[in-house]
Amino acid sequence: MSNYSLTHLEELEAEAIYVIREVYAQFDNPAILFSGGKDSIVVTHLARKAFWPAKIPFPLVHIDTGHNFPETMEFRDNLIKEMGANLVVGSVQQSIDEGAVVEETGMNASRNALQTTTLLDTIEFNNFDACMGGARRDEEKARAKERFFSHRDDFGQWDPKNQRPELWNLFNGKKRMGEHFRVFPISNWTEMDVWQYILKENIAIPELYFAKERNVIWRNGSWLPVSEFITLKDTDEPQMKMVRFRTLGDITITGGQESDADTLEKIIQEVASSRQTERGNREDDKRSESAMEDRKRQGYF
Amino acid sequence: MELLRFTTAGSVDDGKSTLIGRLLYDSKSIFEDQVQQIEQTSKKKGLEHVDLSLFTDGLKDEREQGITIDVAYRYFATPKRKFIIADTPGHVQYTRNMVTGASTANLALILVDARNGVIEQTKRHTFIASLLQIPHIFVCINKMDLVDYSQEAYDKVVKEYTDFAAKLNVKDVRFVPMSALHGDNVVSRGDNMSWYEGGTLLHNLETVHISSDHNLRDCRFPVQTVIRPHSDEYHDFRGYAGRVAGGIFKKGDSVVALPSGLESKIAAIHTMTGELEEAFPPQSVTITLEDDIDISRGDVLVRSENRPEGQQDLDVMLCWLNTNPPRPRAKYVIKHTTAEARAMITDIQYKMDINTLHRMEEDKAIKMNDIARVKIRSTKPLFVDDYNVNRVTGSIILVDEATNETVAAGMIR
Numbered sequence: 001m002s003n004y005s006l007t008h009l010e011e012l013e014a015e016a017i018y019v020i021r022e023v024y025a026q027f028d029n030p031a032i033l034f035s036g037g038k039d040s041i042v043v044t045h046l047a048r049k050a051f052w053p054a055k056i057p058f059p060l061v062h063i064d065t066g067h068n069f070p071e072t073m074e075f076r077d078n079l080i081k082e083m084g085a086n087l088v089v090g091s092v093q094q095s096i097d098e099g100a101v102v103e104e105t106g107m108n109a110s111r112n113a114l115q116t117t118t119l120l121d122t123i124e125f126n127n128f129d130a131c132m133g134g135a136r137r138d139e140e141k142a143r144a145k146e147r148f149f150s151h152r153d154d155f156g157q158w159d160p161k162n163q164r165p166e167l168w169n170l171f172n173g174k175k176r177m178g179e180h181f182r183v184f185p186i187s188n189w190t191e192m193d194v195w196q197y198i199l200k201e202n203i204a205i206p207e208l209y210f211a212k213e214r215n216v217i218w219r220n221g222s223w224l225p226v227s228e229f230i231t232l233k234d235t236d237e238p239q240m241k242m243v244r245f246r247t248l249g250d251i252t253i254t255g256g257q258e259s260d261a262d263t264l265e266k267i268i269q270e271v272a273s274s275r276q277t278e279r280g281n282r283e284d285d286k287r288s289e290s291a292m293e294d295r296k297r298q299g300y301f
Numbered sequence: 302m303e304l305l306r307f308t309t310a311g312s313v314d315d316g317k318s319t320l321i322g323r324l325l326y327d328s329k330s331i332f333e334d335q336v337q338q339i340e341q342t343s344k345k346k347g348l349e350h351v352d353l354s355l356f357t358d359g360l361k362d363e364r365e366q367g368i369t370i371d372v373a374y375r376y377f378a379t380p381k382r383k384f385i386i387a388d389t390p391g392h393v394q395y396t397r398n399m400v401t402g403a404s405t406a407n408l409a410l411i412l413v414d415a416r417n418g419v420i421e422q423t424k425r426h427t428f429i430a431s432l433l434q435i436p437h438i439f440v441c442i443n444k445m446d447l448v449d450y451s452q453e454a455y456d457k458v459v460k461e462y463t464d465f466a467a468k469l470n471v472k473d474v475r476f477v478p479m480s481a482l483h484g485d486n487v488v489s490r491g492d493n494m495s496w497y498e499g500g501t502l503l504h505n506l507e508t509v510h511i512s513s514d515h516n517l518r519d520c521r522f523p524v525q526t527v528i529r530p531h532s533d534e535y536h537d538f539r540g541y542a543g544r545v546a547g548g549i550f551k552k553g554d555s556v557v558a559l560p561s562g563l564e565s566k567i568a569a570i571h572t573m574t575g576e577l578e579e580a581f582p583p584q585s586v587t588i589t590l591e592d593d594i595d596i597s598r599g600d601v602l603v604r605s606e607n608r609p610e611g612q613q614d615l616d617v618m619l620c621w622l623n624t625n626p627p628r629p630r631a632k633y634v635i636k637h638t639t640a641e642a643r644a645m646i647t648d649i650q651y652k653m654d655i656n657t658l659h660r661m662e663e664d665k666a667i668k669m670n671d672i673a674r675v676k677i678r679s680t681k682p683l684f685v686d687d688y689n690v691n692r693v694t695g696s697i698i699l700v701d702e703a704t705n706e707t708v709a710a711g712m713i714r
Contacts, residue, residue: 004549004581005512008304008383017585018544021525025598025639052573052587053538054530137374144373165397165622167404167710169544170636170698174705188385190376 009197013046016185018169019148020050020132023183024057026173027130030183031088033119034060036072037248038205039134041079042194043185045203047132048083059086061131063119065111066093067229067250075206090122109231110253120156123180130173130181138190148187154178191246192271199264209267211244211259222255246271302378305511306385307408308435310399310426316443317412320481321388325377327488328503372402381507391422396670397622399429400710404696407511408437410502415448415478419461421656427462428655431469432618432672432712434689436514438466438474439505446480450493468658470689473509477502515582516691520548520556521609522602523638523694528587540571540587541596546638546693547686548604550588551579556602558594559684560611565592582693599640601684609694611682614647616714617697618688621671623708625701633699633708637683644699648676677711688712 006014020043023030032047034040047056062076080087092114095101100121101114123131137144147163149171164172173181186194198205216223217236224230226238229252243256244267261267309317375386387402389395403409409430413423430438440462448454455478466474477486478497485491488503499505528540550556554567570577571587580586588602596602603609621627627646635644651660652673660674667673677697688695699709 003512004515004517005303006584008302008378011304011583014544014583014585018525018583021542021585025526049573050542050585051528052571053532053535053540054528055532138376144375164707165401165710167401167698167707168693168696169405170638170696172636172698172700172705172707174634174700174702176705188374188376190378190383192378193383 009193009200012186012189012193013049013197015169015188016043016046017050019171019183019185020047022171023130023132023173023181023185024051026171027181029126029128030058030130030132031061031126031128032056032058033131033133034062034076034087035134035248036062036068036076036206037134038194038198038209039136039186041134041203041205042189042197043132043134044079044083045201046185056083056085059088061088061090061122061126061128063090063115063122064092065115065250066091067111067227067252069206069208069225069248069251069254071206071208072248075204079204088122088126090118092118094118095121106231110250112250112253116156123156128180129175130183132183132185134186135182135184136189136191136194137184137187146184146187148184149173150182150184151175152180152182156180158182192268195264195268195271199268206248208245208248211242211262211266213240214243214256215239216241216243216256220255222257224255225251227251302380302382303511304383304385305408305506305509306387306406307410307439307506308387308389308399308402308406308430309410310389310391310412310430316414316481317391318388320410320412320441320443320479320487321375321386323481323484323487324386324503325375327484328377328379372398379503379507384506391426393422393425393670396425396429396620399426400433400620400622403429403433403435404692404710406433406435407514408439408506408509409435410439410441412441412443413458413462415442415444415454415458418458419465423462424465424658425655427466427471428469428653428658428672431466431471432620434470434692434712436472436511437509438471439502440474440476441481441502442476442478443481445478445485445494446483450478450480450485452494452496455497475499475505477505516547516686517549517581518547519607519609519686519691519694520550520554520602520604521546521638521686521691521694522550522556522588523640524596524598524600524602525639526598527596538589539593540589541602542585542587543639544585545580545582547582547691548607549579549581550602552576555605556590557605557608558596559601559603559608560682561595561600563592563594563596564605565590565594567591601638601640603684609684609686611684613679613682615644615677615679615683615685615697615711617675617677617711618714619646619667619673619675619677619699619709619711621667621669621673621709623701623706624669625708626666626668627708632702634702635677635679635683635697635699637685637697638694640683642679642681642683644677644679646675647678650674650676674714675711685713687714 095118101117147166215226223243244259245256261270373388389399389402442458459476479486486501524541525543557564568589568591570580649665651662686694695713697711701708
């Protein structure tokens with residue numbers, strides 16, 4: 001008699017596919033929030049599996065801050081072409097030009113927080129009633145409490161006290177007009193799970209994740225890539241370093257670590273013995289102790 | 302390696318958060334920057350030692366008040382298993398959170414203070430674990446350092462708990478004496494309790510047998526959605542996508558679609574990476590049939606010789622999750638696997654006093670966190686199983702149409 005048990009990756013995959021199918025079944029106009037980072041790439045891959053042999057029946061949405069790594073944009077465009085998928089882009093630059101948001105200034109300026117406005121506007125404009133993202137509960141304190149189906153009010157806001165109980169696998173996606181849901185199919189995946197899955201399934205990811213010689217400056221405990229979007233101080237010394245990025249945010253806030261992990265296997269080994277959390281080098285999270293929670297309350301991813 | 306989901310329940314003072322912090326810390330699953338953050342916050346609070354419970358208190362309010370107010374999911378892995386912890390609050394007003402975390406758990410950790418033994422909360426949590434049919438319960442008898450690591454104190458608690466749990470339907474109960482604060486028997490044994498012959502908590506978590514916990518006997522495949530590519534390559538493909546809720550489906554099996562009763566055979570079991578010869582819970586697959594019969598979301602595929610009966614009158618153990626009590630004759634949406642109908646609570650037979658396990662037949666006023674046995678009438682037949690036979694097909698939720706809130710969780714008897 002065979003052993004009817006699944007490995008943890010198989011079980012997590014089955015759960016995520018189940019959640020994605022529920023979204024399609026329960027909502028009229030869902031979308032996948034695609035950042036070009038490994039988590040949203042994995043969610044997209046899972047969505048392909050969920051609907052195979054049909055195409056993914058809804059679009060990918062990218063909130064473009066204008067401050068992306070060029071590699072991320074290229075990767076996105078290639079993936080869309082290969083999948084024959086629909087891409088909807090929300091532009092933060094456009095929000096700035098329209099006066100909807102004001103650009104930050106100063107040494108630590110970033111467009112990260114501005115994304116929330118663009119995201120909410122894009123959702124409203126396209127009438128998306130459910131947006132799926134690659135957020136995981138192990139990433140950050142404020143995400144540890146998230147549900148799979150996260151209800152957002154008509155301002156797009158998240159209230160931790162109002163999250164619905166989620167029992168068994170019965171997801172309640174009912175809502176009023178104007179409200180929407182964020183859904184996180186890989187809520188139970190850890191960073192290590194994501195990497196192991198990428199390896200197992202041979203999923204293509206941007207080369208930023210792999211170690212390469214890059215032009216960087218040392219700032220706030222990590223190697224920040226030199227780009228047209230950051231302000232250099234007189235004391236900054238740009239140098240070429242073998243650096244890789246563990247998480248991909250905007251080029252202005254994503255710090256890399258020194259590494260020689262230029263293959264998936266080496267990355268996995270490094271992550272396994274790592275003493276720092278994945279988002280430890282995210283400047284946006286460091287702004288305050290409750291940075292993520294505050295942004296979520298306002299409607300962030 | 303397998304995945305194990307477990308809940309942790311205990312009061313604020315039992316040291317549950319310290320236990321989780323210790324589990325993660327000793328198994329090297331907490332990262333340096335997280336430790337630094339806790340150290341900084343502990344200092345700011347004027348504490349002498351690093352407060353490991355700070356690691357699990359995630360939200361602002363909680364950190365300010367020093368208590369946990371929601372379900373927090375923690376993840377760690379050892380070379381033997383991957384673990385998901387659903388950390389739930391101990392206060393009675395958060396029963397709904399505990400029920401949430403417990404619903405998908407393989408195992409419950411129940412924390413008891415060695416000095417106080419079995420208290421009201423212990424009974425309540427144990428009852429909930431039993432009600433939610435969590436297959437394994439580990440009773441952590443904590444703060445053994447405060448009773449001089451006495452075997453007598455441990456034995457006393459074991460006896461108290463065993464006597465209480467005898468009245469319930471709990472299958473596998475184990476006991477571990479420990480000190481989460483000092484680390485004894487959580488991940489490492491320590492030297493203080495050489496009289497204890499069982500394994501550490503972590504050892505038990507890594508080795509407990511869980512692969513028989515799914516129902517592999519009764520075939521149940523609730524259809525989530527129908528997949529129709531309409532493409533050149535898959536022009537006639539009509540696949541029923543869903544997650545196996547019970548039993549083992551094999552290619553070639555004769556199946557019946559309910560409620561229609563139409564029969565066919567499984568032509569193939571598809572996944573993107575290839576066809577499967579058989580599918581079992583909790584796999585997500587797409588099934589194609591030999592005949593073109595009309596099946597849609599909410600229908601369930603079963604074997605002819607093992608059909609659940611469609612029931613409109615349901616006998617349910619209900620846990621009320623909402624601040625507002627049920628209104629008499631109110632109509633709710635009832636969700637059962639992928640099916641949906643409307644329903645009414647037609648009779649309240651009794652409430653459970655979960656401290657004494659007595660049935661209270663006079664007090665029928667259901668409030669938040671109450672557990673009651675009720676009769677529910679649904680507008681259409683639902684193909685349910687008893688909850689203690691199958692947790693997926695034996696569970697329902699009620700949704701209030703006016704507020705869209707999930708107001709109750711129910712287990713079919």
